Amino acid sequence: MVVRTTPWPAGTPCWVDISTDVDRAVAFYGGLFGWEFDITAPGHGGYAVASKNGHAVAGVGPEQSPDQPSQWTTYLATDDVEASAEAVTEAGGRVAFGPVAVGDRGTMAIAADPAGVLFGLWQSGGKTGAELVNEPGGLAWNEHTSGDVETAKGFYAKVFGCTYDRVEGAGDYYLVNVPGGERPVGGIGQGAGGWQVYFQVADADEVVREVRELGGGVVTAPVDTPYGRMARVTDDQGSSFHIVGER
Numbered sequence: 001m002v003v004r005t006t007p008w009p010a011g012t013p014c015w016v017d018i019s020t021d022v023d024r025a026v027a028f029y030g031g032l033f034g035w036e037f038d039i040t041a042p043g044h045g046g047y048a049v050a051s052k053n054g055h056a057v058a059g060v061g062p063e064q065s066p067d068q069p070s071q072w073t074t075y076l077a078t079d080d081v082e083a084s085a086e087a088v089t090e091a092g093g094r095v096a097f098g099p100v101a102v103g104d105r106g107t108m109a110i111a112a113d114p115a116g117v118l119f120g121l122w123q124s125g126g127k128t129g130a131e132l133v134n135e136p137g138g139l140a141w142n143e144h145t146s147g148d149v150e151t152a153k154g155f156y157a158k159v160f161g162c163t164y165d166r167v168e169g170a171g172d173y174y175l176v177n178v179p180g181g182e183r184p185v186g187g188i189g190q191g192a193g194g195w196q197v198y199f200q201v202a203d204a205d206e207v208v209r210e211v212r213e214l215g216g217g218v219v220t221a222p223v224d225t226p227y228g229r230m231a232r233v234t235d236d237q238g239s240s241f242h243i244v245g246e247r
Helices: 022-033 081-090 149-160 204-213
Strands: 013-020 036-039 048-052 055-062 072-077 094-102 106-112 118-124 139-146 163-166 173-177 186-190 194-201 217-225 228-234 240-245
Touching: 013 022, 013 118, 013 139, 022 036, 022 048, 022 055, 022 204, 072 194, 081 094, 081 106, 081 118, 081 149, 094 118, 118 194, 139 149, 139 240, 149 163, 149 173, 149 186, 194 204, 204 217, 204 228, 204 240
Parallel strands: 013 055, 072 118, 139 186, 194 240
Antiparallel strands: 013 072, 036 048, 048 055, 094 106, 106 118, 139 194, 163 173, 173 186, 217 228, 228 240
16 A cells, blocks of 8 residues: 655656546446545635545546546646646657646646547646555556557657656557656556556455446456456446456
8 A cells, every 4th residue: 555645756647547437437437446435626626636544636627528438547746837848748748738737736738648548647736646646545556558558668768758668569659667666657658548546455356346236337357467456347337447456
């Protein structure tokens, strides 16, 4: 278990949130992970911060337009969101929104890399981002998938100084390291879907059963891996995410 109250090293996936039907998401994820939700003031658009054991783990916000897909967004930590936004543009990406202050919590922006994959930037203020990771109900892993791994690697290297270690036997898949990080902070490899989100669970098979009971679906059934028992599922609004079980 990791409980974090200080800023994550720049380039580290430090927060995830989803734009969706908030009431349905609160019911689904609260039932699945035991999350408790704190709805922010109306000035912040009814954004709900989910917590587990009193520690923030994820966010749930309302859809901004009827045609907006319901999907999880990964935010990467930055010490200077303005400088990172400029670096995104210089490296061939684009800034879609912000930077904008979120009260005294921090400053965020939404950007896209050259492959068109959306991600967020988060400069912490009063809130560091995810406070509980690698614990059931908390964030476990984030990975970038696209059709152009080399371009993606070059982009994140330019913006955050990322370096990479190829995973033997895993094809075109790399572990991502950031300056000041004690261990790999994520993965990057071939595929579709953009930034993928993994949540830790105690029992992957039991959680898959609960996903179905709550109206979600199963994209990939649980399978044993060297890193835990994994599955890809969807919530009751069709947004996909991964689970990684201790068993």
